[in-house]
Structure formats: C-alpha cells, structure tokens
C-alpha cells in the first residue's frame with residue numbers, strides 16, 4: 698500500500714498526516730498539485746515531480762490553491778481522471794467540487810432538508826442590492842473562500858452599494874446571506890467516514906469565529922442532535938472526511954453554514970487532544986485493506 702498527499706506546500710497538516718501514515722508503516726509521499734503533468738494517449742497519465750500518480754492506492758488532497766479558472770478546473774479534472782484509473786482520491790473530485798463552492802454546498806444542504814441560512818446568489822448588482830434590502834443585515838462571502846477571508850458583514854445600504862459595486866468591477870458572483878446572530882460562536886464537527894470523531898465550540902469577540910481570525914476553541918460533547926445534523930451534512934457531499942460548521946442561532950435554530958472538504962484540525966486537536974491525523978490514517982488504511990479483500 699502506498700499513499701500520496703497532494704498539496705501546495707509541506708504545511709503542518711501535511712507533515713502530521715504524512716507522519717501518521719509512516720508511523721503505521723505505510724509509505725507516504727508529498728507531491729505538488731501545481732506540478733502535475735497529464736498525458737492523453739501518452740504515459741504516464743498523471744505525474745507530479747517525476748512520480749506517476751497512478752502508483753498510489755490513495756491520494757489525499759490537502760490543497761487546491763487558488764489560480765485561474767483554467768488552472769483550478771484542470772487540477773480537479775486530473776483528480777477525476779485518476780479516479781477513473783482506479784486511484785482513490787480523498788476527498789473525491791466530486792466532493793471537492795461541491796465543497797469548494799459555497800453556492801453548490803448551500804443548495805445541496807437545502808435539497809437534503811438540512812437547515813441553512815437564507816441566501817441569494819447572483820451575478821447582477823441590482824439583484825444583490827435587492828437581497829440586501831430584503832435581509833437588512835447580511836454577510837457577503839467569496840464563492841470560493843476559506844478561513845473567513847474576504848467575508849464582510851454589511852448593515853448599511855450605502856455600504857452595500859459600495860461593496861457590490863467593487864465586486865461587480867471584478868466580475869465576482871454575489872453571495873449574499875442573511876446575518877444570523879449566534880453569540881459570536883459556532884460549532885465544528887469533524888467527521889470521518891460518517892462518524893463524528895471530535896467537535897469544538899469556537900468563540901470570539903467578533904462575529905467571525907474562524908480560528909484563523911483569532912477565535913478560541915473548547916471541546917464539545919457531540920449530542921445526538923449534532924451527530925445527526927453533521928453526519929447528514931457530510932453525507933450530502935459524499936465526503937470521506939469533512940469539517941461541518943454549525944451556527945447555533947440566538948433564536949434556537951441549528952443551521953449548517955458550510956462543509957469543508959479539506960478541513961484543518963490544528964485548533965480542534967489543541968482543544969480536544971484528539972489526534973485527528975492518526976484517525977484519518979487509520980480509517981483510510983482500514984478502508985483500503987477491506988477493498989483489497
């Protein structure tokens with residue numbers, strides 16, 4: 698058995714994951730996702746840094762860096778090709794496509810009957826303004842974003858006008874979501890193979906509760922309610938592993954805001970003491986061993 702990790706750089710997550718496989722006696726290489734060479738009627742069909750990617754039993758994707766539309770689509774298309782050639786890709790190309798795009802995720806959640814905030818997504822400035830007027834207090838999110846970067850809260854009509862005008866200049870898609878008062882905290886449940894393995898509450902002085910934005914984490918007991926909601930959400934995306942974000946609204950509703958298909962676990966591990974990388978490695982190795990039988 699041989700595992701590959703595809704990413705952009707040797708981050709803490711890549712390193713911890715690689716160590717977890719190596720400790721279990723499984724060879725594990727790190728390769729750059731931006732250095733892929735793909736062949737058609739030409740071998741190898743996909744390689745990176747001189748290594749044939751077909752040689753791996755599974756590839757764990759730890760980053761799909763931003764780039765031009767062509768670059769991003771090409772990277773994901775190669776993952777589809779590798780799956781067609783029999784390599785297990787984690788998370789799968791389809792799961793990554795679904796989770797990287799906030800509109801795609803939100804709509805799948807809704808169609809699966811999972812509560813998620815009211816949102817309007819549009820290319821038209823006028824329609825974005827109408828959504829603001831309707832919701833009155835909104836968060837505007839980049840369609841492909843993470844760690845809270847670039848998300849702004851808008852409560853003032855002139856501010857909405859300026860924000861949307863600026864986004865219009867860059868040909869952005871407007872993702873306008875009603876602001877949910879949430880006591881400046883949210884819940885992250887980490888799922889591996891449809892099983893919650895760890896959860897935390899992230900609390901902040903600010904409404905954005907990403908750890909990357911300074912929120913503090915404390916461990917959370919996974920109640921049956923959180924279990925059901927988070928597992929259902931992860932299943933919607935077909936994720937092998939996922940981070941499910943849940944807002945506990947001040948009016949008592951539980952709303953799923955996002956599902957991360959390349960979730961981090963630095964803060965979660967710090968808060969809970971659970972060695973997430975080892976659990977991912979353990980589950981994947983067992984899964985691949987079962988498949989071979």
Ligand SMILES: Nc1ncnc2c1ncn2[C@@H]1O[C@H](COP(=O)(O)OP(=O)(O)O)[C@@H](O)[C@H]1O
Pocket residue numbers: 814836838842843844845846848874875876877878879882883904905906907942954955
């Ligand atoms: N509709 C909302 N109302 C209030 N706060 C929100 C809403 N959506 C997101 N947030 C806050 O912003 C943070 C980042 O939003 P999220 O959708 O998870 O994007 P990212 O992918 O950047 O993490 C969340 O952790 C949450 O604290």
Ligand SMILES: [Mg+2]
Pocket residue numbers: 844845907942955
């Ligand atoms: Mg988030």
